[in-house]
Amino acid sequence: xxxxxxxxxxxxxxxxxxxxxxxxxxxxxxxxxxxxxxxxxxxxxxxxxxxxxxxxxxxxxxxxxxxxxxxxxxxxxxxxxxxxxxxxxxxxxxxxxxxxxxxxxxxxxxxxxxxxxxxxxxxxxxxxxxxxxxxxxxxxxxxxxxxxxxxxxxxxxxxxxxxxxxxxxxxxxxxxxxxxxxxxxxxxxxxxxxxxxxxxxxxxx
Amino acid sequence: xxxxxxxxxxxxxxxxxxxxxxxxxxxxxxxxxxxxxxxxxxxxxxxxxxxxxxxxxxxxxxxxxxxxxxxxxxxxxxxxxxxxxxxxxxxxxxxxxxxxxxxxxxxxxxxxxxxxxxxxxxxxxxxxxxxxxxxxxxxxxxxxxxxxxxxxxxxxxxxxxxxxxxxxxxxxxxxxxxxxxxxxxxxxxxxxxxxxxxxxxxxxxxxxxxxxxxxxxxxxxxxxxxxxxxxxxxxxxxxxxxxxxxxxxxxxxxxxxxxxxxxxxxxxxxxxxxxxxxxxxxxxxxxxxxxxxxxxxxxxxxxxxxxxxxxxxxxxxxxxxxxxxxxxxxxxxxxxxxxxxxxxxxxxxxxxxxxxxxxxxxxxxxxxxxxxxxxxxxxxxxxxxxxxxxxxxxxxxxxxxxxxxxxxxxxxxxxxxxxxxxxxxxxxxxxxxxxxxxxxxxxxxxxxxxxxxxxxxxxxxxxxxxxxxxxxxxxxxxxxxxxxxxxxxxxxxxxxxxxxxxxxxxxxxxxxxxxxxxxxxxxxxxxxxxxxxxxxxxxxxxxxxxxxxxxxxxxxxxxxxxxxxxxxxxxxxxxxxxxxxxxxxxxxxxxxxx
Numbered sequence: 001x002x003x004x005x006x007x008x009x010x011x012x013x014x015x016x017x018x019x020x021x022x023x024x025x026x027x028x029x030x031x032x033x034x035x036x037x038x039x040x041x042x043x044x045x046x047x048x049x050x051x052x053x054x055x056x057x058x059x060x061x062x063x064x065x066x067x068x069x070x071x072x073x074x075x076x077x078x079x080x081x082x083x084x085x086x087x088x089x090x091x092x093x094x095x096x097x098x099x100x101x102x103x104x105x106x107x108x109x110x111x112x113x114x115x116x117x118x119x120x121x122x123x124x125x126x127x128x129x130x131x132x133x134x135x136x137x138x139x140x141x142x143x144x145x146x147x148x149x150x151x152x153x154x155x156x157x158x159x160x161x162x163x164x165x166x167x168x169x170x171x172x173x174x175x176x177x178x179x180x181x182x183x184x185x186x187x188x189x190x191x192x193x194x195x196x197x198x199x200x201x202x203x204x205x
Numbered sequence: 206x207x208x209x210x211x212x213x214x215x216x217x218x219x220x221x222x223x224x225x226x227x228x229x230x231x232x233x234x235x236x237x238x239x240x241x242x243x244x245x246x247x248x249x250x251x252x253x254x255x256x257x258x259x260x261x262x263x264x265x266x267x268x269x270x271x272x273x274x275x276x277x278x279x280x281x282x283x284x285x286x287x288x289x290x291x292x293x294x295x296x297x298x299x300x301x302x303x304x305x306x307x308x309x310x311x312x313x314x315x316x317x318x319x320x321x322x323x324x325x326x327x328x329x330x331x332x333x334x335x336x337x338x339x340x341x342x343x344x345x346x347x348x349x350x351x352x353x354x355x356x357x358x359x360x361x362x363x364x365x366x367x368x369x370x371x372x373x374x375x376x377x378x379x380x381x382x383x384x385x386x387x388x389x390x391x392x393x394x395x396x397x398x399x400x401x402x403x404x405x406x407x408x409x410x411x412x413x414x415x416x417x418x419x420x421x422x423x424x425x426x427x428x429x430x431x432x433x434x435x436x437x438x439x440x441x442x443x444x445x446x447x448x449x450x451x452x453x454x455x456x457x458x459x460x461x462x463x464x465x466x467x468x469x470x471x472x473x474x475x476x477x478x479x480x481x482x483x484x485x486x487x488x489x490x491x492x493x494x495x496x497x498x499x500x501x502x503x504x505x506x507x508x509x510x511x512x513x514x515x516x517x518x519x520x521x522x523x524x525x526x527x528x529x530x531x532x533x534x535x536x537x538x539x540x541x542x543x544x545x546x547x548x549x550x551x552x553x554x555x556x557x558x559x560x561x562x563x564x565x566x567x568x569x570x571x572x573x574x575x576x577x578x579x580x581x582x583x584x585x586x587x588x589x590x591x592x593x594x595x596x597x598x599x600x601x602x603x604x605x606x607x608x609x610x611x612x613x614x615x616x617x618x619x620x621x622x623x624x625x626x627x628x629x630x631x632x633x634x635x636x637x638x639x640x641x642x643x644x645x646x647x648x649x650x651x652x653x654x655x656x657x658x659x660x661x662x663x664x665x666x667x668x669x670x671x672x673x674x675x676x677x678x679x680x681x682x683x684x685x686x687x688x689x690x691x692x693x694x695x696x697x698x699x700x701x702x703x704x705x706x707x708x709x710x711x712x713x714x715x716x717x718x719x720x721x722x723x724x725x726x727x728x729x730x731x732x733x734x735x736x737x738x739x740x741x742x743x744x745x746x747x748x749x750x751x752x753x754x755x756x757x758x759x760x761x762x763x764x765x766x767x768x769x770x771x772x773x774x775x776x777x778x779x780x781x782x783x784x785x786x787x788x789x790x791x792x793x794x795x796x797x798x799x
Contacts, residue, residue, distance in 0.1 A: 020423060020761075022416035027336045030416055041443045043478060051480075057471040067408065074551040135462030138471050145457060145465075188440030193798065 032183045036190050039153075043194050046149060050142045050201065060138040067132050067139070067201055069123065074121040077199050080154075083112035084192045087185050097175035099168070105182075106165040109188070113158040120151045143202060150198055153191045160184055226752050236346070238338035239752055240735045243345050244324030245645055248638075250345075251315040254352060256719075258307035261300040261714050268292045270705025272687045285364060292559045294686045295384065298367035301684050303358070305370025306392065309492070310399055311352050313626060316634050317495040318403070318441060319348065322410050322434045324641065325499075328743035328750065329431050331419025331759045331781075336412040351399035358388035366392035369684065371485070374466030374477035378458040386459070393456040400449035401442050410438035418743070421761030425519070426780065428741055428765040429512060432519050433498025436526040437491050444487035451480035478540055482533035490529040493593075493625060494522060496633025499565060502587040502765070503636050504568055506576030506739050507583030509776055511766040514567045519762050521560035521567075536607045547606045554604035565590065576769070580737065581655035585636035588663055592628025596621055599674065614684075617677025623670045631659045635659070635718070642722075643736045647748045648729030661714040668707035672700050712755040740765050740779050 023030050054061060064070065090105035124144075127133075134144040164184045167173065173181055208529045226233070234242060265274050275290025276282075286296040323341065327334055335341045358365030365388040368377035372392065380386035414427075427435075455477065457463040464470035464476045505512045512518060534542060534550030568590045577583070599621040603609045613616065642650050681694055688694045688701055735744040742759055743750065759781045767778040 020418035020420050022418065027412055027416045031336060031408055031412040034411050035404070038404050038408060038442045038446050042446035042450050045447045046454075046485075048449070049454060049476060049480070052476055053465070053471070053473060056473060060471050133462075134457065135464070139462055141457070141463035141465055141472075145454065145463065149453075 014080070020025055026179060028179045028183050029186070037188065039190065039194075043149075043197075046146050047197070047201070050146060053138050053142060057138055062139060063127070064204055067127070067130075067151040068143075072119065072123060073199065073203055076116055076123075077195065079112055079119070080116050080192050080195055083109050084189055086112060087188050091178075091181055091185050094168075094173050094181050096176065097196050099171070099173070102173065102178075102181070103165070103168050106161065110158060110161050110165055113154060113161060113188075117151055117155050117158065120147065120154075146198055146202055150191070150195055153194070157184075157188055157191050161188070165190045212229070214497060221770055222580065225424075228752075233752075236342060238334070238342045240323045240327050240335045240338065240341060241645070241750065243341055244320050244322075246345050247315050247319035247323060247348070248645075250349065251312050251320065252351065252719075252722075254307045254311035255313075255316070256715075257356075258304050259715065261304040261307070263301045263709065264292060265297065265304065266705040266708040268297055268686065269688060270702045270708075272689050287605070291769070294365065295364060297686045298383070298684075299359070299365045299385075299388075302366050302372075302392075303355070303651035304371050306355065306790045307625070308367070309370060309488070311348075311355065313492050313630050313634070314403075315348065316489075317492065317630065318410075318434070318437060319406060321430070321495060321499060321637055321641070322406065322438065325430055325743070326410055326413055326728075327417070328746070328754060329428050329645075329741050329765075330414060330417060331742050331755060331761060332413060333419035333753050333755065335409050336417055337409050340405050341409050343546060344402045344409070347398055347402040347405070351395045351402060354391050354395040355396065358391040361387040361391070364388050367763055371481055372455065372477075373481075374455060374458070374474045375468065375472075378455055378466045378477075380459065390456060390459055393459070396452045397449050397456070400445045400452070403445045405443035407438040407445070410434060411442065411516070414438075416736055419755075419759050419761055422742075422780075425516065426761055426764045428498075429501035429515070429518055429522070430495070430498040433494045433496075433501075433522050436522050437494045440487045440491050440494075440526055440529065444484045447480060447581050448484035448488075451477065451484065453634050454480075463744045475537075475540060475542065478537050478648055479533070483530075485536065486533040487526075487529045489625075490525055492630050493632055493633075494525065496589060496630050496637075497593075498522065498635050499637040499640075500589045501564075501568070501571075503582045503586040503640050503739070504571050504590070505738050505766045505768060506574040506640075507578050507580060507586065509576040509578065509768045510571055511768060512567065513570030514563070515764065515766065517563055521563045524560040525557060525779065527561070528553065532557060535604055535606075535609070538609045544606075551604055551606045555601065558597070558601050558604075565594055576684070581652055581659060582636045582640035582737075583652070583657065584659045585639065587630050589629060589632040589636060589658070592624055594665075596624030596628055599624065612677050614682060615677035616673040616681045616683055619683050620670050620677060621776065623673070627666060627670065636661075641743075643732030644746075644748050644750070646726050646729070646745055647732050648725050649736060650678075650721050650725040650729060654717060658714060658717040658721065661717070662711065665707050665711035669704055669711050672704050676700055676704075735779075738775075738777050740767055740777050742780055745781060 024107060025033075086105045086108040090102050093099075093101035093105055130142075132140055134140050161184055164180050167180060228237075228764055233239075237243060237246075267274075273291060274291050276287060279287040279290035279292065282296075285293070286299075287293060290712065292300075323335070326332070355365075363380070363385045365385070366377070367383050367385045368389065372389070376382050377389055377392075380389065383389070404713045414431060418427075454463070454465040458467060458472075464472040466472045466474050469651065501512055501518060523529055532550055532554045538547050538550075572587075597615070603612060603618065603621060639650055639655055641649075676697055679694070679697055681688060681697060685691075689698060690734055732748040734747055736748075737744070740763075742755075742761070745759065746754065759778045760783075762783050763778060763780055765780055767773075769776045770778055772778070
């Protein structure tokens with residue numbers, strides 16, 4: 001399939017009427033790439049804030065594992081990576097025209113994504129019970145802001161993923177036109193990637 | 206979010222626009238997905254905020270020109286704002302803050318980006334609409350609640366935000382310092398919501414310009430207005446999320462007790478300034494680049510000559526957009542930042558003078574030996590160039606950190622920023638509104654009234670803002686409530702009074718524009734398709750253009766500035782005319798469109 005795609009120099013999903021050559025990708029995909037550029041800057045602001053504050057006040061941070069439960073979050077990270085895999089499988093399925101598999105993998109992605117949010121809520125409640133709250137110095141401030149905004153993005157992603165899944169069940173995606181699946185996939189992988197960075201700098205370092 | 210539109214926008218362009226437009230009133234004029242209606246909606250919203258921002262400026266000017274005297278009508282305001290009609294310091298701080306906030310975020314930025322980005326991009330590139338029309342609609346309908354929320358600050362306990370439009374922490378982060386709590390929270394939430402609106406708008410514009418250009422409209426046939434709006438949209442896309450991030454951190458400091466900007470708990474007030482100005486300086490170019498682009502279109506039209514150095518104009522726009530990211534520290538020379546860093550920022554800032562000067566000289570080159578038509582938009586465009594030169598040159602002054610240390614936070618800065626924001630952006634907005642008004646509303650504005658408005662504005666504007674340079678050099682601090690409290694400013698009080706009277710006249714003059722705008726909407730002369738004999742694709746359409754714009758996708762054969770071409774018996778050749786030298790009828794009949 002990858003070989004077949006390589007033969008076409010242009011995107012197969014380009015609009016048919018003659019237009020001036022654009023980016024060579026269909027509009028929804030281009031729009032999502034550009035939107036993700038904006039998201040990169042948003043997370044850059046948060047991560048930059050974290051780096052600056054942490055370098056200025058290293059003593060405000062506890063050693064890794066002292067407050068945060070790393071094993072639980074490691075499992076959660078694994079879950080989110082799995083959801084990226086199921087997303088890829090969903091996209092591959094629809095590319096091959098396997099619509100039943102598409103629905104299956106999309107449902108799996110929704111469930112795993114929602115579980116990630118669930119585990120994060122569980123983590124928050126336990127931390128707050130232990131007295132680690134957002135007003136707990138710079139450590140608490142940055143921890144809740146960064147992981148919280150990532151969780152917010154995953155939640156939005158799950159909502160959109162459910163919308164795409166419902167459309168898949170109504171048979172809106174075909175081998176010829178499955179733009180929605182690809183575009184939500186781009187967003188999903190981006191959010192996954194951000195988490196890998198956040199997990200490393202917030203939990204492990 | 207973005208994904209709601211996935212898979213819903215049709216593949217093909219709808220060619221069925223010849224039929225009767227049967228959309229309901231609400232779908233047509235209120236929750237419309239038509240970029241032209243959304244542009245006009247933004248126009249009405251932002252002109253309203255321009256008026257509100259202007260009224261707050263009048264309050265400030267009254268207090269500065271006549272300190273201690275009761276504000277006319279001041280007794281009608283609540284006791285928390287005035288005492289016996291005299292403006293209270295707390296209200297003065299609110300007025301300073303909200304004047305800046307309204308003007309930057311709810312007047313100039315939507316006027317340039319929201320109005321003309323929406324209105325011009327699809328028309329000028331030959332597209333039926335934006336790439337994502339429903340996201341475009343959502344962009345307007347998130348801007349409105351943001352504006353209302355910002356206004357709501359005036360009606361809650363403690364009044365509106367009062368820490369300046371830059372909301373420097375920790376002043377803005379701790380309510381015990383200003384007595385403003387809810388107002389400041391509203392400020393943050395409003396800007397976060399508005400940021401969402403801006404991001405939805407900007408990625409829409411970028412996608413549209415990249416993917417929806419008509420055949421033949423290659424990158425170097427794009428009008429400079431579209432180039433400028435494109436680069437501006439890139440700046441909005443990348444700068445606004447940083448402001449949103451910063452506003453979220455500030456909001457958390459105020460509400461859930463985080464300590465990002467609170468030095469007592471290890472937070473960093475300087476961090477706010479870095480985040481804010483990292484957004485704030487690209488924002489400055491967001492506020493001027495679209496004006497530069499539209500003025501280039503109008504000057505070429507008024508001079509009946511091609512734009513001098515089109516390619517260098519494009520490269521200058523890109524260079525300004527690029528360099529704008531590396532200069533934010535010049536707002537912070539006095540902040541306690543490392544002085545070595547200051548030198549770096551000084552050099553990068555001075556570099557921006559190069560592309561700006563290229564643009565200025567190209568404008569002069571464009572009008573040089575032209576057969577200049579002094580129509581109202583052209584007058585405003587020429588005022589833009591001259592005022593931008595003054596504002597740009599004083600900008601070079603303060604980019605030099607040794608000089609900036611002297612004039613930092615004085616009226617010299619106030620003069621500079623108004624020369625670029627009023628003299629620059631607002632004159633460009635007047636030029637653009639008067640230029641595209643016939644296309645938007647299908648009627649001509651009254652040119653005589655327009656010229657009266659222009660000349661009075663130019664005179665009173667300079668009387669208002671030029672003397673501020675002098676105040677600044679004498680050490681008059683910005684944002685002070687009562688200059689007569691300082692012995693060294695006593696001699697300058699007549700200057701302040703003069704500025705205030707000029708400002709009142711300037712404000713009154715704007716009602717001439719408002720009257721012309723509203724009267725022409727109902728009673729103006731019917732506009733022909735192409736009143737200015739312009740080459741752009743939008744002028745090949747009826748005024749106003751129908752829903753869906755082009756009945757058939759136009760083909761573009763040439764650049765937008767072919768005026769006075771020897772290849773034509775007309776002095777202009779629209780972009781969709783195929784062969785040079787072909788006569789195509791009277792000026793107001795067009796070969797394509799309707």
